[in-house]
Amino acid sequence: MIKHTIKGGLGNSILLIGEYFKNVMTYVPEGLPVLFITDDNVYQLYDRHFQVNDVIRIGTGETIKTLDTVRHLYQELLNRKADRSTFIVGVGGGIVCDITGFVASTYMRGLRYGFISSTLLAQVDASVGGKNGVNFKGYKNLVGVFNQPEFVICDINLLKTLPKRELLCGFAEIIKTAVIADESLFAYLEQTQDRAENLDGDVIEKLVCESVLIKAHIVNADEKETGVRRKLNFGHTFGHAVEKATGMPHGQAVSIGMALALMLSMKIEGLSKESADRIIKLLHQFNLPVDYNGDWEPIFNALEKDKKKAGNHIHFVLLKEIGNAIVKKMPIDNLISLTRQYNSS
Numbered sequence: 001m002i003k004h005t006i007k008g009g010l011g012n013s014i015l016l017i018g019e020y021f022k023n024v025m026t027y028v029p030e031g032l033p034v035l036f037i038t039d040d041n042v043y044q045l046y047d048r049h050f051q052v053n054d055v056i057r058i059g060t061g062e063t064i065k066t067l068d069t070v071r072h073l074y075q076e077l078l079n080r081k082a083d084r085s086t087f088i089v090g091v092g093g094g095i096v097c098d099i100t101g102f103v104a105s106t107y108m109r110g111l112r113y114g115f116i117s118s119t120l121l122a123q124v125d126a127s128v129g130g131k132n133g134v135n136f137k138g139y140k141n142l143v144g145v146f147n148q149p150e151f152v153i154c155d156i157n158l159l160k161t162l163p164k165r166e167l168l169c170g171f172a173e174i175i176k177t178a179v180i181a182d183e184s185l186f187a188y189l190e191q192t193q194d195r196a197e198n199l200d201g202d203v204i205e206k207l208v209c210e211s212v213l214i215k216a217h218i219v220n221a222d223e224k225e226t227g228v229r230r231k232l233n234f235g236h237t238f239g240h241a242v243e244k245a246t247g248m249p250h251g252q253a254v255s256i257g258m259a260l261a262l263m264l265s266m267k268i269e270g271l272s273k274e275s276a277d278r279i280i281k282l283l284h285q286f287n288l289p290v291d292y293n294g295d296w297e298p299i300f301n302a303l304e305k306d307k308k309k310a311g312n313h314i315h316f317v318l319l320k321e322i323g324n325a326i327v328k329k330m331p332i333d334n335l336i337s338l339t340r341q342y343n344s345s
């Protein structure tokens, strides 16, 4: 097991990679009453780890990441007489973690809480960084808080029941992290892709650990996301637009977004073709898509819609070389016209 303390302005988080779900009580302060929040899928698969009375269940899917679910959870906490001594543990993927973090941070002005991350995406991405929240009126994560869980258990064994398509979302984020910040992690991914996909314990532990440490490092340098943290959005500008317009899973959409960002990086930042090809090849190896053959107009429309929120410019992440990303303020119209040119060439 790898144990690492992430120090942040918002408090410390203990990260436990390779720890087991069943040991969770070791990390809950002694004597405190505990309530678990999980989703229906995770509950069905792992009900043996819960007691009937200590678990609150929510549904699944992005559509339940709403204030209605938050209200339901406040009510459940009230019914169960949760008070400021109650410790909350969210068990699940990014959705459970995002909602649990928000509910725990706001109920009675904040309860203590931790996570057991059960998807690869949550392990490498959602459970570090202190962002918690829900969607509102179609805007993703519009309502939320920055707050760190006291611990995050990344139980690698839980990934064995995860559907392949969910695993891919996690791999896309790991590749993204390596691409923006760590050439040696990228080379490790190239060498271990087979073992990673087969969930080899040592490989997954290392990948989760390295990605989380890189994210933690970047986040610590910029906890409220004003500067360097934006690098974590590599592939996400177009990725989110593709996801919104086509309903494609996040990881696949981000993979297409990364491929586009690579093309733009070659044009604007002089990224070498060799490096871009290496990244495209790795995405291929992980069965992630690198192009989209459907209609791009709805995708451009989704990007245009961002203008309402962010103005005419967007902080776009470009790559100089593998492991070295930069953030550039670019007009959205410019990004769209470059992509149009590329698609028609």
Ligand SMILES: NC(=O)c1ccc[n+]([C@@H]2O[C@H](COP(=O)([O-])OP(=O)(O)OC[C@H]3O[C@@H](n4cnc5c(N)ncnc54)[C@H](O)[C@@H]3O)[C@@H](O)[C@H]2O)c1
Pocket: 039, 040, 041, 042, 045, 060, 061, 062, 065, 092, 093, 094, 095, 096, 098, 118, 119, 120, 121, 122, 125, 126, 127, 128, 129, 130, 131, 132, 141, 158, 159, 160, 161, 162, 163, 166, 169
């Ligand atoms: N807070 C952050 O920094 C951050 C970062 C990245 C993503 N997110 C958020 O995370 C969410 C996506 O997270 P996700 O991809 O983990 O999705 P998710 O929570 O919906 O989980 C994916 C699916 O896998 C199921 N599942 C979870 N664990 C399982 C297991 N061990 N075995 C079998 N099935 C399992 C879930 O029930 C769900 O159906 C999005 O809402 C996104 O906005 C947040």
Ligand SMILES: [Zn+2]
Pocket: 173, 236, 250, 254
């Ligand atoms: Zn992402």
